[in-house]
Amino acid sequence: MSNDTWTVAGRTFTSRLIVGTGKYKDFAQNAAAVAASGAEIVTVAVRRVNVSDPKAPMLTDFIDPKKITYLPNTAGCFDADSAIRTLRLAREAGGWDLVKLEVLGEAKTLYPNMVETIKACEVLAKDGFKPMVYCTDDPIAAKQLEDAGAVAIMPLGAPIGSGLGIQNRVTIRLIVEGASVPVLVDAGVGTASDAAVAMELGCDGVLMNTAIAEAKDPILMAHAMKLSVEAGRAAYLAGRMGLRKYADPSSPLAGLI
């Protein structure tokens, strides 16, 4: 297990947990949660600088982009063009080509718009980006994304911020079996056991934000998520026992008095 790493777009990581940086009380709590999670990648958003308060603390003052890989996202983008524009700005702000593409279909469910997502993915890949792509749990769309240049497939396990857990084990597993790039569950995890479920399905990693940020103790939950991702990965590698309909005694029947 100590040399169990995963590689995306030629970059190798040990931690299989990617964490978001939204919704925290403050930057200090956010940084402490990232440290407790053991994550080597964090997602970040691209937004306007507050011109009226330019001295306000910045995320980069608390989470060092030289130590933690920043994965700029396109959260809030509802069409391909705005997602592409956002990531081009992100690349200029930090020089990153590894990015998280998400093109949303509607505000109520934050469900992905796959037509726009695939369109954006093609343009970004041709422009030298390495898009890790938030997507529906559709195995066919996942293959189309790969063809469009996605370096990782990131289906939702349940709607963003819902904490409902992995609602779609069958389709997540189908995507894992069919993919030749890493698959990460992005969205839906609510507590530690959900992350373990995702890993037991054979996913390469899990991405989460709200499950940690909205826990009563985010730093302790970050620690729990670290353990559960490791546990789920180990269980997947170990290979679970088969299911039986009825009991099978663990103690030998021979020699019974």
Add this chain to the structure above:
Amino acid sequence: MTDMLSITVNGEPRRVAHGSSVADLVEALGIPLTKVAVERNLEIVPRSTLADVMLAESDTLEIVHFVGGG
């Protein structure tokens, strides 16, 4: 003719002196140049050219940086 230009920065109107570069504007706002990206009229201004690109009347600028997100 006035010696000031009317421009829009992050959605808000602003006036700057003729002959100001994009870098002059960002620095005048007190924003660290190394932590932001700048878009002028929907085109990215590469960091290496921020001091060379001169502002013009009615320019629309977006100055962005990284914030917390999921």
